[in-house]
Amino acid sequence: LTWTLSNAQLGAFTFFASALPHDVCGSNGLPLTPNSIKILGRFQILKTITHPRLCQYVDISRGKHERLIVVAEHFESSLRDFQKQGKTASPEKVLQIAFEVLEGLEFMNKHGMVHRALSAHNVLMDCKGNVKLAKFGLYHMTDHGADVDFPIGYPSYLAPEVIAQGSFHPSDPSHDEAPLPSGPKTDVWSLGVLLFELCAGRRLLQNIDISERLKFILTLGCMDDIVTVLAEEHGCLDTIKELPENVLELLRKCLTFLPSKRPTPAELLRDPVFSEVSCLYTPFQKPVSLFSSSLRCAHLELPEDISDLCKDDDEDYLSERAIDEVYHLWCLAGGDLEKELTIKEIIQSKPPICTLPNFVLEDGESFGQGRDRSFLLDDTTVTLSLCQLRNRLKDVAGEAYYPLLEDEQSSLPQSNSSNELSATVTLPLIIRERDTEYQLIRIILFDRLLKAYPYKKNLVWKEARVDIPPLVRGLAWAALLGIEGDIQAKYETIDKDTPIPTDRQIEVDIPRCHQYDELLSSPQGHIKFRRVLKAWVVSHPDLVYWQGLDSLCAPFLYLNFNNEALAYACMSAFIPKYLYNFFLKDNSHVIQEYLTVFSQMISFHDPELSNHLNEIGFIPDLYAIPWFLTMFTHVFPLHKIFHLWDTLLLGNSSFPFCIGVAILQQLRDRLLANGFNECILLFSDLPEIDIERCVRESINLFCWTPKSATYRQHAQPPKVAGDNGFGKTTTYYSSDYQDMPKTDLSREPLALCDLKAEVSPRISAEDLIDLCELSLTGPTKRTKAGKPKIVAVDIRSQEDFSRGHISGSINIPFSAAFSPDGELVQCPATGILQNYRGRVIVVISHAMKSAAMFAAHMVKVNFPRVCILDGGINKLKPTGILTVPSPQI
Template identity: 55%
Template sequence: MALGKAQFGVSTFFAASHSNDKCGANGLPLTPNSIKIVGRFQHLKTLDHHHICKYLDCVRGRHERLMIVQEHYTNNLNLGWKTGKFQSEDNLVKLAFEVLQGLYYMNQHEVTHRNLSMDNILLDTEGKVKLSNFGMYYMTNGGAYVSFPVGQMCYMCPEVICSGPVQIDEETELPVLPPSGPKVDVWSLGCIALELISGMKLWEGVSNQQIARNVLVFLKPDCDVINSICTELKCVEKLQSLSPYLNDFIRKCLTVDPTHRPDPSELVHHEMFTVHKLKQVSPRNGYHLFTSKLRCKDLELPELTENDVELDNDHLSERNMEEVYYLWRLAGGDLEGVLKKAGMIKAKPPVTILPSLTLDNGEVLGQGRDQMELLDETVVLLSQDQLRQRLSDIDEKSYYKLLEDESTITEGLPSSPSNVDLNDTASLPLVIKEKDVEYQFHRVILYERLINGYPYKKAHIWKEARVDVPPLFRNLVWAALLEVEGDIQAQYDSIDKETPIGTDRQIAVDIPRCHQYHELLASPTAHAKFKRVLKAWVVSHPEYVYWQGLDSLCAPFLALNFNNEALAYACIKAFIPKYLHKFFLKDNSPVIQEYLAVFSHLIAFHEPELSNHMEGIGFIPDLYAIPWFLTMFAHVFPLNKIVHLWDTLLLGNSSFPLYIGVAILKQFHDRLLSFGFNECILLFSDMPVIDLQQCVKDAIQIFCNTPKSATYRQHAKQTPKKNETRPNVSYYSRDYNEKPSNELSMEPLTLDELRSEKCPRISAEDLLELGEFIGNANTRSPTKKRGNGKPLLLVIDVRGPDEFKRGMIPGSVNIPFQSAFSPEGDLVTCPAVTTLKQSKSLVKVVVGSRGRNASNFANELVRLDYTRVCTLHNGIDVLRHTGILSVPPPEI
């Protein structure tokens, strides 16, 4: 929903603390109640209705403090009732109708207010009802996670008072009695209606204990509740003067027996509202991004009124409320600072707990209960002045970006009329860009338009994601990069996630250990979501089994899509076939071993010195790299780094994780060379601090310097030949794992063949593309070279001189394998070897006839620390029908 005239308000309270030595049924320390509240709060962020205030954020502070940010208005019913405006029956009926609509919407989403009062019924600038603070009862699990009662005693119905304080089951940590239902709010509404009619407050100045006694009197069979309350409010005559419809409405609200008391879904259809010709408002206009329905079907164009003219120059008010709050935080918004300034957070003395002593006369000496542990419903407004000042120089056209003009899509970035040059900002480190409010403003506006146009703007999303991904839209951008489409919610709902299966026990063991430093994922709510998403994937993929690591793969998607399990499931469903095809087979050893063998080849290709050292001490990839690739690094890096890594990973092909692995080793190159086996094991037992942005840059560079076919794997998901479904995407998003189409293509190799060779093989197709004969080989078109005019590769022919003279690759050098090395293992000096030594930066393709000579020669080059060494798959014979081979000129 748009910001409009709304403001942001923050309130704070403390969650109940556990004893330090208390553990749960599983023997682990109890989850702090504040984390449980954060987990349950996320559901409240999804609620959006015309008559409720939108929840925006729940921030966990120190000592179990929680800070709640919500849409807020300064006017409320408590301020307006004294004017007598709502003593008018028409106004009162309209107010009750709007309150009921808000309650009914909440009840549909399993939320009960239980805190309804005049203070929590806000009125917006148009006088419409906005229910506030309605999530306290839900987020605290019926009051189980706080040490204060939720709700005001004067508005509590008899059954709530009879139930007494919340009692917790120590084993399950859940309330013993079921939580209050929607009917408790109907009672509160009836009390508020009588207060408005009378112009007086119910039981004002009476203690809570006495209020409880007064309410419990209503349980007597002969008690007339309406008459008792009206007598207290001195409004018996006023009640009699009301219309029979309103009178009946109030009596139904104040029905003592909850089984006969209607709930909001029934009361909202009361005939009183029909008589006054009131109609329910429909849910907010909008659409779901992933659906099979027409997304534009229920959209309506806004109708401008005279009041809207004032908003013409306030373009920020037209933006989504979540976007504005996100920018407010970037602009220096500090919740704790605001609360401290308002006196809501006070520093305590160093000694906060003193012993209490009760004297014979009953006097208590020592520290009493900290009043800050009780609920203070004071709301502090969050000033938007600083944000508006930061955005004041932005051109108004930037608020309404048009996508039809290709110049708005990033080639660099659009120029800014402010003092900050966005093109300069785009080149800064990612952590800096994500904190720059103006840069994020432009990116958020652009991505919001692109995401709304998905899948039609798919190509543009790919292009922009190569620059960066704003955190606010990361979940949807990832889904777009994974090409998630269709009615994902219906697909997810159709999967049985409740019936017990064999992997339930292992899932239950893994979840409490998966990224539990993350406040959201540590909550019981997250654990339940984790289990459902993981079971959905296991059940819907019977050909696979649950392997440890699947939970780590799920964690980033669940953290980003916490309120959309279906999207989290759809993303992981698309992610695994692309990057982890067949990894979750019951017997996945051949798949993983092939993956590790190709990884070893890449290490030798780019870091031969490191490869020789690690092989010499026995530190093979099997000992450290399996958790990397099985979880796509989600097990070894924290989530705040994983999201940045996956921003690039999702743009790459199925082999791109291999290049990330090489980039990690490159970053520890010097340390690894100086370490022995034990030191290497210790280094990777707990992943050390790594410069992730440099790692990503290195991975891209390594990819661009590697022939595509060097990472061919037979167990990877094969794609149709030359299937370019995403126009204008980067080269490193293309995949070579294609079905062989001719003898020039790469073919599957056995695991023994892969292990016997230190270097990768490349296909004849790659040789033709990278060499001096790109295009139609028979025409021998001009050579393909780097931008500086230098060639891309050097072909080394290791056949004997006689064979070499009968047919050679143009530009290749001949170093016969039989006479290439001295007894000491060094290359024998000759013109061809001199050329080899001068070509350190080129890809060196070793070519020979069928046999082991080419691979053995390549292995020796790796031993001598030559970089970028590979062999031609199937040898030189595969080129005989291409017309490329030629006879070398006679020696003079």
């Protein structure tokens, strides 16, 4: 859901959460979660509360000393400005404001929220004079005020039942238990006070001491007509009496002393008093989300003269973008929340000596200061200037905001900065992600592609190969994983509440999973973690919960914190693709096969490192299981996982092998210089890994790996068409060797013991034909460099070789290198193949044992990219591609 900036501004306000004692632990023995973290977690749901009468929440950031800064949609005009003029509002205006406020309150109530801080300066007015309620989430995010040291609400506007409860704080020993949270009716009283002030043209109870003010409100319970009493108290009885009966009736209903007799916003909204007003408004309809069963469409309105669309050269295209997108770009353009608040003196830095508490000398003399007032609530909202952002984007042409998806030309707009943007693509990813103009272009492009998903699925894949903008990463990943259908309905049908045996393990794992992250460490984060993990366990009865599943869940939950259904759907699609059967109750055969193939990949790409690790006994079983069981989420922080998975999701199930080899190659020098114990210590605290280099090298390794070399018997079986898990039948497209139709030239399953006995991987006959670019009718093709990608080494005897061989292959008889009992005599291959070092070397024989021995020796002498033809020469005989040398004349 998007809410455009339009004519609004970005505003920020700050407050402090209550500080917790440092020496107190929770029931689980862990330190208590800071209140600021709790507030940060509860805040997230507010970003999804989108309504025309509510100011859209955008972001929250946590600073030092429990400081929190909230960013939200903001307007400079409010009802306070109306009050300052000292004029009375017309009855029509009063009814309009009342109706619009009630619309916002009713929508909040449907989401289980109460404003509680309703006041004149929190009822903003947009450029069209319509109501926008601000700070409506303060009561919710602070757990009804329990996590802050200040009361939520303003004395003049608080309902009598709220005042009667008195102030409360969890650390206060005089209260045994917290009072019940305020209900929707408290806001109706506050609205009544606001409307009375509009009618009377003055503020209520402003010249009276706060304690007297509160006493006065509580005494109103003895009055029959509260509206008349208030009017007499403020000398405006004549003004109030002149109001139309429907407005007076509205005031009386709002200012009903007893909550049991006071209407709720929903009841009041349907009251006959609004019969004439309500027909002027169309009910708000929530936009359809990307993944649902409802039809998505845009309601487009074109002017009668199409040329009118292009007349305004100074059109503000930025205002048409989503407000969270504008804020993201504002941050990239150098926006700093604390700096903005410091300039306006909302944040005041003081030397530590000035913040010391009171201390008393022996003679009773007191020094120091009382409570630091800078830690109290200052609810001033500071407008964030967009000048710096607009200046940064001034050279971006208007066409850039409306890219043509089917344009075969460059996807970058033609503008003064187009050359700079084209150059940006070649820069490191971390720089591209911080470039304002580049991110604007990428976000707009992905936004359009995702709105057209799944019809533009192929274009999403194409653009994701360039990079994925961080702002849309969650939806982009979902598109790459092929998520479709009504995921929310599917998720809601899963029982996530009934206790199951796995609950205990989940409870233990969650407090240890990426808890450096503020969002995932919040109580709301833990609740969502638990629900998504339980949903996966319950919906996959054939699989079990293994430690590491929580780490796999973390990236999806972080990116879809407000959409558990999408986090669950992504996780459910990710696991079968990359971790098929890893979560079986007995997964030893799956893990062992995976590690054996990984070991062969190390030998294939880096034989010297493989030889060393095998010599010292440092096998993948000792370090790689957490890598693959969690797809590296257990060993890397989230910000690195995002960049790693951006590429991983574009690859097939064999890509993780290449990532593993790339990590080892970054540590290569240290591994080669150390023994077993040192390597164990090295991996117990993995050194810093350059993740961009890792991704780059993984892609290179992936391109050099024959598809069939990573074949696994226990990988996901071919999936041509069928249910995608969300009630939709889809076609499955993948370049994964596992999904290719099996032929007589495909690889055959191999027993685990036989697989472990071979150092080098096997490749299929069809891979060999493809890599050699052989044709049944034509000669061997060559690469652009004039050399084949591959060299075939035929180790059969010269006699067998002369009867038929692959065109261009080299004959090095096995008998010339090995004695009949398998002992190495000499190996002419070492010298002969030096000129072919670096190419893929395929060993061909009629006996697989001799081919494996020959390949093992090549690895022993550090020849890279050595593999074996599965099935030997016999697999190629039926194809007709074997050639016989011409007889000598």
